[in-house]
Amino acid sequence: MEARELVPILNVSSLSDSFEWFGKLGWNRQWDWRGPDGTPTFGAISSGQHAIFLSLNAQGGRGRDGGAGGGGQGVWMSVWVDDVDAVHAVCAREGLEVMRPPQNEPWGVREMQVRHPDGHVLRISQGIHEH
Secondary structure, eight states: OOOOOOOOOOESSSSHHHHHHHHHOOOOOEEEEEESSEEEEEEOOOOOOTEEEESSSSTTSTTTTOOSSOOOOOOOEEEEEHHHHHHHHHHHTTTTTTEEEEEETTTTTTEEEOOOTTTTTTEEEGGGGOO
């Protein structure tokens, strides 16, 4: 199998809240599908050439509002950027939960961690030689 593209699907307790949260980091809302009551149940966000799908309490139910996962550990994703410190400044300004502030790691990467309200973690990284 040769993968042409890989798009993670995050289980969330609210697509609207997740669209807003990712929007604070500069991600763009692409589309959503809505249930009979008009509530978004599945959607996509993007940044550059990359996308993440968001799913309302499906595929394991990791959202806060119930389901099999009950708000478990969530998914970890590594996101490479040009300026980790600029992302950290945005997170601080927007009141996002920073788990680890930017720091240089011995493996040649400067990184930080920010947590989504449903427990998903973005590990924001850049090569130290780029800093």
